[in-house]
Amino acid sequence: MAPLDSPPLPPARPGGPAGPTRAYASTRTRRHARAGGPLLQVDGVSIDYRTHERVVRATHRVSFDVHAGDRFVLLGASGCGKSTLLKAVAGFIAPSEGEIRLQGRTVTQPGPDRVVVFQEFDQLPPWKTVRENVAFPLLASRTCGRAEAAERAALYLEKVGLSRFADVHPHQLSGGMKQRVAIARALAMQPQVLLMDEPFAALDALTRRRMQEELLGLWDEFRFTLIFVTHSIEEALVVGNRIAILSPHPGRLRAEINSHAFGLHSLGGSAFQATARRIYGLLFEGQDTPSTEPAATPVPGSVEADAAALARGPRTAAGHGALPFRISV
Numbered sequence: 001m002a003p004l005d006s007p008p009l010p011p012a013r014p015g016g017p018a019g020p021t022r023a024y025a026s027t028r029t030r031r032h033a034r035a036g037g038p039l040l041q042v043d044g045v046s047i048d049y050r051t052h053e054r055v056v057r058a059t060h061r062v063s064f065d066v067h068a069g070d071r072f073v074l075l076g077a078s079g080c081g082k083s084t085l086l087k088a089v090a091g092f093i094a095p096s097e098g099e100i101r102l103q104g105r106t107v108t109q110p111g112p113d114r115v116v117v118f119q120e121f122d123q124l125p126p127w128k129t130v131r132e133n134v135a136f137p138l139l140a141s142r143t144c145g146r147a148e149a150a151e152r153a154a155l156y157l158e159k160v161g162l163s164r165f166a167d168v169h170p171h172q173l174s175g176g177m178k179q180r181v182a183i184a185r186a187l188a189m190q191p192q193v194l195l196m197d198e199p200f201a202a203l204d205a206l207t208r209r210r211m212q213e214e215l216l217g218l219w220d221e222f223r224f225t226l227i228f229v230t231h232s233i234e235e236a237l238v239v240g241n242r243i244a245i246l247s248p249h250p251g252r253l254r255a256e257i258n259s260h261a262f263g264l265h266s267l268g269g270s271a272f273q274a275t276a277r278r279i280y281g282l283l284f285e286g287q288d289t290p291s292t293e294p295a296a297t298p299v300p301g302s303v304e305a306d307a308a309a310l311a312r313g314p315r316t317a318a319g320h321g322a323l324p325f326r327i328s329v
């Protein structure tokens with residue numbers, strides 16, 4: 001049974017276990033959740049980049065709330081400001097307009113309560129072993145002492161299946177293994193919000209699918225709050241329980257979709273495809289379904305790739321065409 005002071009649990013994923021085996025929400029998070037407020041509020045946020053020549057508006061008056069335990073996805077075409085928004089939530093960039101609040105407090109700088117997992121494989125210091133990589137931020141941020149840092153590093157490395165590799169260096173790992181270390185390192189911090197910026201985009205299709213599955217398994221166990229950036233419609237539907245759809249540059253919030261019912265089990269199903277088509281229409285306003293093949297071969301997993309798969313239509317009994325979204329992982 002959940003302890004009395006726990007926040008209301010986020011709903012389980014379809015097909016996932018009924019409740020988390022562990023929860024690591026802080027007392028402050030629990031209190032805030034009990035009071036019914038969103039964990040994170042992005043409120044009318046515009047972000048500008050200023051260069052010598054001009055000002056580039058990356059996002060325009062974007063607002064959304066993220067609740068404890070959400071798997072909140074920012075979805076949009078390349079250049080719509082997804083990474084910029086994530087960096088602002090992390091506290092690396094200040095909004096030019098609007099405000100970001102975590103548990104009611106304005107975000108003004110980075111902090112150990114928000115940890116980012118990036119796409120790049122070189123985010124792990126190469127001179128540290130895997131174990132040291134996971135423990136280092138805990139020690140550097142004085143989140144805990146050496147004994148607890150070692151304990152947490154061992155626990156989360158076990159959770160991502162890398163206990164056997166704890167004493168090797170990052171260059172000895174595959175891309176997928178490096179991303180698992182980055183995830184273990186982030187979860188070990190037990191942040192209020194885990195921020196992921198296209199964490200699987202540089203992986204091959206099979207590894208990417210496996211990583212999505214593992215991430216969802218970790219969420220089933222720990223029920224962390226996730227903000228996940230992707231430009232793949234399919235990945236958004238698989239990973240997220242809520243999806244914020246951003247318009248092309250500058251990014252404005254076009255719609256929010258509840259995707260709680262979808263997961264890896266629904267890939268290729270008719271409801272999944274219908275929702276994917278709806279999302280496509282929202283991404284490219286005015287178009288209900290993609291009508292033209294893109295000129296260039298799109299990057300697998302991108303909005304353009306998903307659009308191409310949609311345009312080809314579903315696989316027939318005779319084997320013509322391709323199942324939309326099954327191929328573009």
Ligand SMILES: Nc1ncnc2c1ncn2[C@@H]1O[C@H](COP(=O)(O)OP(=O)(O)OP(=O)(O)O)[C@@H](O)[C@H]1O
Pocket residue numbers: 049050051056057058076077078079080081082083084085231249
């Ligand atoms: N440091 C910067 N200086 C100037 N403009 C920038 C800078 N970083 C990003 N931009 C611009 O801000 C806009 C949003 O960029 P951002 O990287 O946030 O988009 P994105 O949706 O994450 O794209 P992608 O999916 O390709 O990573 C783009 O027009 C980009 O060119």
